[in-house]
Amino acid sequence: MAAPTGNTCEVMERSIRERVPPLLTDLYQFTMAYAYWRAGRHQEPAVFELFFRDNPFGGGFSLFSGLHDCLLFLRSFRFTDEDVEYLRSVLPPDSDPTFFQFLRGLDCSGVTVNSVPEGTVVFARVPLMEVAGPLAVVQLLETSLLCLVNYASLVCSNAARFRLAAGPRRKLLEMGLRRAQGPDGGLTASRYTHIGGFDLTSNVQAGFLFGIPVAGTMAHSYVTSFSSLEEVWPQTLVAANGNRDQVDLISLTKGWLGRVCDLLGAEPGKIREGELAAFLSYAIAYPHNFLPVIDSYSVSCSGLPNFCAVALALCELGYRPRGVRLDSGDLCRQSVNVRLRCWAACENEIDTVGVGTHLVTCTSQPSLGCVYKLVEVRGRPRMKFSEDPEKTTVPGRKAVYRLLDTEGHPFLDLLCLAVEPPPKAGLPLNCYPLGWDNASHSVTPAQVICLRQDVFTKGQVGIAQHRMRDIILYMHKLYTL
Amino acid sequence: MAAPTGNTCEVMERSIRERVPPLLTDLYQFTMAYAYWRAGRHQEPAVFELFFRDNPFGGGFSLFSGLHDCLLFLRSFRFTDEDVEYLRSVLPPDSDPTFFQFLRGLDCSGVTVNSVPEGTVVFARVPLMEVAGPLAVVQLLETSLLCLVNYASLVCSNAARFRLAAGPRRKLLEMGLRRAQGPDGGLTASRYTHIGGFDLTSNVQAGFLFGIPVAGTMAHSYVTSFSSLEEVWPQTLVAANGNRDQVDLISLTKGWLGRVCDLLGAEPGKIREGELAAFLSYAIAYPHNFLPVIDSYSVSCSGLPNFCAVALALCELGYRPRGVRLDSGDLCRQSVNVRLRCWAACENEIDTVGVGTHLVTCTSQPSLGCVYKLVEVRGRPRMKFSEDPEKTTVPGRKAVYRLLDTEGHPFLDLLCLAVEPPPKAGLPLNCYPLGWDNASHSVTPAQVICLRQDVFTKGQVGIAQHRMRDIILYMHKLYTL
Structure with a gap:
């Protein structure tokens, strides 16, 4: 910073x-x-x-x-x-x-x-x-x-x-x-x-x-602006170790996605392709700073499996995903669910709380x-x-x-x-x-x-x-x- | 304006x-x-x-x-x-x-x-x-x-x-x-x-x-900054009709104060001299805009009698007092009391409501x-x-x-x-x-x-x-x- x-x-x-x-x-x-x-x-x-x-x-x-x-x-x-x-x-x-x-x-x-x-x-x-x-x-x-x-x-x-x-x-x-x-x-x-x-x-x-110090990642509009994997461009990423071979991140992620759906019991038919495209596009732009908002559609049916798949693909290339952002709904319950379901795989934990309206307007x-x-x-x-x-x-x-x-x-x-x-x-x-x-x-x-x-x-x-x-x-x- | x-x-x-x-x-x-x-x-x-x-x-x-x-x-x-x-x-x-x-x-x-x-x-x-x-x-x-x-x-x-x-x-x-x-x-x-x-x-x-358009008159600090009639200076005012004779506003007001205390049943011993001095000083500075804050000490025992006395003295010189300001306490009850007790004499009525904190912070x-x-x-x-x-x-x-x-x-x-x-x-x-x-x-x-x-x-x-x-x-x- x-x-x-x-x-x-x-x-x-x-x-x-x-x-x-x-x-x-x-x-x-x-x-x-x-x-x-x-x-x-x-x-x-x-x-x-x-x-x-x-x-x-x-x-x-x-x-x-x-x-x-x-x-x-x-x-x-x-x-x-x-x-x-x-x-x-x-x-x-x-x-x-x-x-x-x-x-x-x-x-x-x-x-x-x-x-x-x-x-x-x-x-x-x-x-x-x-x-x-x-x-x-x-x-x-x-x-x-x-x-x-x-x-x-x-x-x-x-x-x-x-x-x-x-x-x-x-x-x-x-x-x-x-x-x-x-x-x-x-x-x-x-x-x-x-x-x-x-x-x-x-x-x-x-x-x-x-x-x-300033911080921020993405809004729902970023996620909903994507509708298909064809919008992801470039589609490749080099490994974090400096090897210059371009790896197809879409294919790599698709491979992980099947395994993630099995593990989490998610239905592949409910995965939002546009959300996956948004996560991939962001991960390719910011492989060191991957922290997507996962509740634009449904956290459990789509956001979480998509995040895990992209995160695991990034891990395979030697990058360290930063986490997820939860924006609305029952944040406590969702954060516990998210952590239970995938934190072990990503070696990470919830570490930042963002506060907006209640902080600046001092509501009470x-x-x-x-x-x-x-x-x-x-x-x-x-x-x-x-x-x-x-x-x-x-x-x-x-x-x-x-x-x-x-x-x-x-x-x-x-x-x-x-x-x-x-x-x-x-x-x-x-x-x-x-x-x-x-x-x-x-x-x-x-x-x-x-x-x-x-x-x-x-x-x-x-x-x-x-x-x-x-x-x-x-x-x-x-x-x- | x-x-x-x-x-x-x-x-x-x-x-x-x-x-x-x-x-x-x-x-x-x-x-x-x-x-x-x-x-x-x-x-x-x-x-x-x-x-x-x-x-x-x-x-x-x-x-x-x-x-x-x-x-x-x-x-x-x-x-x-x-x-x-x-x-x-x-x-x-x-x-x-x-x-x-x-x-x-x-x-x-x-x-x-x-x-x-x-x-x-x-x-x-x-x-x-x-x-x-x-x-x-x-x-x-x-x-x-x-x-x-x-x-x-x-x-x-x-x-x-x-x-x-x-x-x-x-x-x-x-x-x-x-x-x-x-x-x-x-x-x-x-x-x-x-x-x-x-x-x-x-x-x-x-x-x-x-x-x-901007508006405002005086704070409690103005009233409490005065402690005796000796601080009133100048002590005279000319009539509103253009007659250039200087009239001693202190003496004129003192005359009215006795009658006002009788009328309102106020004890002369409880009248705050500093408050009267503040009102007089302000009235001499702004004879056309006399609108004092009357709850620095006690509305009924001091503020209201002092206001009425100065207001009546101003009326005698042809000026038209503008009203009073109530700042705290039960404003509704006080405004009714104030109006009941002296409005007839002053030919006026409550016509402005000032709103501060609740308006700008939108508390609710x-x-x-x-x-x-x-x-x-x-x-x-x-x-x-x-x-x-x-x-x-x-x-x-x-x-x-x-x-x-x-x-x-x-x-x-x-x-x-x-x-x-x-x-x-x-x-x-x-x-x-x-x-x-x-x-x-x-x-x-x-x-x-x-x-x-x-x-x-x-x-x-x-x-x-x-x-x-x-x-x-x-x-x-x-x-x-």
Whole structure:
């Protein structure tokens, strides 16, 4: 598979300006910015926190993702003349024209972001990103940051759940492009499911842009496009050992087919000739990569005997067939049948699971629900109340610590006010677990990790930001522990 | 609101090459194309059909959308040297190098698309698009066309259901950007929910690109950022009638607040001063557009009295307040309470519903499941069987007619083979309704409409393709009938 293209970062930064221009936000960010500016409050220092209220899919954790794109977005955040002219046309006509000059000069040079690193296992209600800066600017960033984090974290977490269910060895292939929310939804899905633990994607553009290994073989249309063995051309193949004699693969396969039908109890009259032609044609094109879809007609009556016959003919020529693809019906039952009936002969086993629609649309919960809440203005804590106590915010600027036990396992994420002294390893500490009705609990961490880092300071991406490639390698290594 | 930008079409065509490059597809399209090419079958004339098997959301119809983007994609479909080099790196190393020269020269000049028009009400199992052309080319188009049609049609249909539930008069505002599948997912949602019947979007970039009217007022963060009346600046406003005397809006509002508390039975001690400051500051910035969010603290104890006081002060100066925004909790109950308590005074009524997450993620069914199936090669019908009878395809090239009764109402969509004579108005006709177990049924259409049109012929977009703006106007007019 191809190595990641060296200029991925530059490509991504160029493309983020087109994918996430500063107008890609809700209009109320601008009406609020105007009202702040009009009241002379736009430069007041303010702090927002980004978090989600419940772990997705009824699970116990989430993976935080999308930070890399957020940082590129912040770095390129600037309004063009055309943007500003458009805003002038949609804001009320009596808006003060000086406001638009103010917008034209805006950037993120006054913004600081303190964030959990990309790919971190995180929990509900923990502030994952803290965005500090001039009130009008950090308000304007809300929707874009949420848009970049929400789906990325959701689909990454979904992928991680598939990985945990599949175990460390089985290969996982993402193939959801056709059911995603448009082209970029598909690319985002490929990218963040890879971070979440998928090995492969069917999405070629995702391979091209992000260096994710790509995979794929054939659709039913390929199989059904053939109707007879006359369509197989060329009909010969040379052996894998380099012997240049052309062997007639059709005759060789026909010989195996009779024996296979006997062995499997298949009726030769029910074998689909077009399917056999498709398999042969593909095997001749890709003798090293023979992996046909076997359920275009009937797995047991035609697909499986045809596969076995071609596979055995390939084996005779020294090639190693890769396996079969099952696309619909009861996959578990069929895979057991297929394995029982021919796996011994082919020396192989089912090793890749492809997931499409359910992976990219996150069917059981198609949105994460990250929110972005004001917690401080001019050094004073701010709070939102709600009839729904879950939606009441926790005021003030915070620090987040992950506490580890003596075996190095994390057991608690601790929120403190930023001004409070940090917990110390080895010293007992009183904390108030969420949902415990204000009952306190004493814990003694063996190790304390500061969960967030400064990743963006005064317009510059901080040193703590790792390359995406390293993060993916790190994540995938975790699963094999 | 802004008129649609005149160059939307050009912008979209430029951007489609970046958003949907020909590599944005599944790898197996290329492995199949190679196998066809290797067998000398790549130029064989082939026909694919695009359709979905079930109406979404358990409903009775869907709106077909995404055609416009499909046509732009087809027109710009061409591989660059860089694309081809990448494909060479991911296909097996023993692939014939001449194949890559073939790819470099490919375009859609041999492709013909016959399609239902954008925005048509359509039903399950009806072939919506027929894509005909050289086998290898029309195979390569599968994933991209599905990606462009699937979500667009799904979210457009979802929007139409909201419109039908809301009735023709109430305004509908799409505000799902922050929960969409990334930036493009959000733009696609804004665009196709507008086609489906939404009036407004909060997404500014969607307004800029597509001319959709944008709307929005304020978030809770705006309200909670204020803590005292000292932060209101300027504190005065001139009357709407042009009189230039500056009136102290704070004093005026305070006078009204006492009377409002009496009237509503609200305790003056529970009024949030910061919320009142936020409302005043916003009203001074936007006296013609006063529409605050009133549930940052407590609707009945603070938000509603504060709104009424500021609104009445604005009324005294000749301005017309626009309404209130309710963001969470039991919206129905609260809206009734709010209306009961103060609507008479403000001469207004609830007229806009904003929908975010559920609209863009289509929570109850987050994918449509459009498929693209081979039905003919070299003039011969092709068919896929399946253990699931629903997944067995209907072979052969077809024509689709919509039959209307004497009152002009459509009552049946009729599939025929393309070679069969079309049904004639006034003549009885035997048909076999799907799911009727082959029982036939005689119908006599008063009018026959050919549902699909040639929209793309030999690389050129056909004349039948309407401007998006016309389609939207047409769709929205339908709802007011």
